[in-house]
Amino acid sequence: MKCRMNCKFGFVFFAAIFFFAPGLFADEISITASVEKNVVALNEYIVYSLTVRGDSLSLPDPQLGRLDNFNQYGSGRSQNISIINGKKSASVTHSYTLGPKSVGKFTIPPSSIKYKGEVYSTQAIEIEVVKAPSSQNVSVSQPQPRRQTNRAAASAPNNAQVQGKAFVKASVNKKTVYQNEKLIYKFSFYTNVALASNPEYFAPDFSGFWNDGAKPSNRVENIDGIDYNVSEVETVLYPIESGNKIIAPTKLRIAVMDFSSPSNLDDFFGSFFQGVGQRQIKTLESDEIKINVLPLPLENRPEDFYGAIGVFKISASLDKTSAAVNEPVALTLRASGSGNMKSVHKIDFDVKDGFRKYDTVVSDVSAGVKEFKIILVPVSPGKKTIPAAKLSFFNPAKKKYETVETQPLELDVSGEAVYDEEASAENAKINAKRKDINYNKRITDLKRYSGAYVKDKKFYLLFVPFLLLFIGGKIYFFALSKRGSDNAGARFRKAKKLIEKASCEISKENFVSAGDFIYDALLALISVKIKVSPENLRKEQIAEKMLKAGVSQEIVEKTETVFETLNFLRFASVKADKKELRDLIEAVKKIATEFK
């Protein structure tokens, strides 16, 4: 049993997580509805407030349910915005002034908003409407018959639409206004007849105006000796754009009691107080009103003018006069005055170095007061001055722009300077707003660039000298090597000449010289064969190198014999004879023939 309970609990727990988990990650938004009282007299009104709160700055407008049992006199809107550490949140309160039409228990149906595909609704609210207290003379909606004085209510006021002793009129506080200037539209219902039920109020079309809500009120007014119950609805309007605007007639449907007899039908309104009457429905209509909306002048408009219209003053205060480094200090800038308070949405204020400034929280304190709360965190010690804040506005009465400013404030900051590493890392980031091209180059020296070299014939001409150099070099070295290979022939020729000289010397019987010429001729021949210059030849290497050079053994031996014979003739002081020398010449010639 216990296990079963645990399993059940587990299931519910996980089911709950599945149900609510998406909500943990979704944008938070809520709507709540409230009324100031749940029991209201027939001659009173209630303010029905819908508050939408959320993480977004663009919250949707709520949709009201059907309000068949109430007159809707107007609506107002107030908004609080806060942006703290980059997290945005807003709350918007929509106030609807409702007047009950009859006695009984009624329900204000749920109102709703639609946000990102989800619908959020309020609870329905029960309202009990009770009879108006008899002691109260002033009736909001259902005036009690007033005692007729001696003076007859024969004539109606100017510009009023009169129907007997019940009539309406509409007026505005001024017919020429500036854009965004406060305009009060007043609708008045005068009556001294008995009404069967509360009148039904049809607000006119206020398009072209920002409707900031309406408030009904009651009073008694004596016109030409007759007391009238006057029910009034004052609507605050702000013209959105300049130009001629028309406020259409306001309609009021009333149910009156006809106490006249059938024979006296033509005197309907004069016979309200006779006997028991019949219920009759009448519709009263006010005149349309023309409004001339002027644009705000461009002349002398301050740079820090953000659209405020009216007459305002501002004040600044700190929640403390001394603080430690890194301790938050709240600066409150309060704007108050008459005019369009909604147009005061920004106050020019910039704190100097030494503070971290957090985003501003704006709140409507009351109808004519708005507060801007700024959290400042001092980051360095010392006497700090918080500079003056400025508000520029257009004064419609004086028809000119004015600027008011606060006094600078002093703050004593103690402690040591601190540096927020996270903030510095954040400061290091640059968020590019958009990409664009880099700006123009400043051309001071118009250096000309040639076209492609490869397309220019002159470029190829540059190669010619190097090509010529290369070819010349090749030819030179070829010639040089050619000359080197001709050395053998030259030496052969030299050897031949030497032999010829030796023959001559023999003829002259100059045998020693002849022997020397033969010796040199043989050396020249051998040096060609073994590729060693005659100067570098050593006798003992000759045979070996000749064999290496491929000379036959027989020639080598013959060469050695010639050398030995010549050496013998040279060094042995033996006189050579002609024949011996001629034999040597023949032997050398034979060797030369072999070498060739």
Next chain:
Amino acid sequence: MKKLPFLSLFLFFILSFAQICAQANDYQTQINNAEENFKNGNFAAAAEIYESLISVEKVNNPFVYYNLANAYYRNGNLGEAVLNIEKAYRLLPRDADIKNNRKYLRSLAGAKEDFLKDFFTGTFSLNELSAACFILIALLLSAGAFKKNVLRNRIITVCAVLLAPLLLWTSYKIKVELLSGEAVAVQTLTVRSGPGENNPEIFEINEGKTVNIISENAGWSAISVVSDGETLKGWAESKNLAAING
């Protein structure tokens, strides 16, 4: 009388120098006018002055093309802007501003980045590569002209090793920049299957896109363009195309 030829020569040089100086001053005035117009937002007038410098005065300067591209971009002529920044890029491919604007303008025209092609076309200009080839070939020929020794052989080896890839690189640049007939669409191109209005439209090319001109026929150009890895071919009016190498 003997000095007359020398005097004439001297006068000729003086006059030539004066003419060159006057011309330079005239260009500077035009450039200043163009810059002033650009600052004042008269982009069309600035572009006209730069165009005149290029087409009439035959000024071939990457910064003039760069400024002209900026003027066209500000004036809303993306195609002309891409054309002129490409011309600037070919003359001075390593300039940071030219590279940045080319990248930005090409991205606006929808061109995709090709890192390999950009490396081979954007690291050195064709003239730089040609000059490097010339130096290496000159060295090679000079070394070849001398007697064989160790230094000569080393010089020849190094030059040959460097020259082989350099010649390939230069050939690629010549192919891309001179032989391929790259052109920019200065207007949105309606590409048809043949040369003439009577041929059906087969696709469109946005302003600023680079295409290859294959051939021309009576005011119509046969073009090819690569889209999503596929090469598309067709005919477009030549007046709406501007050759980068033109």
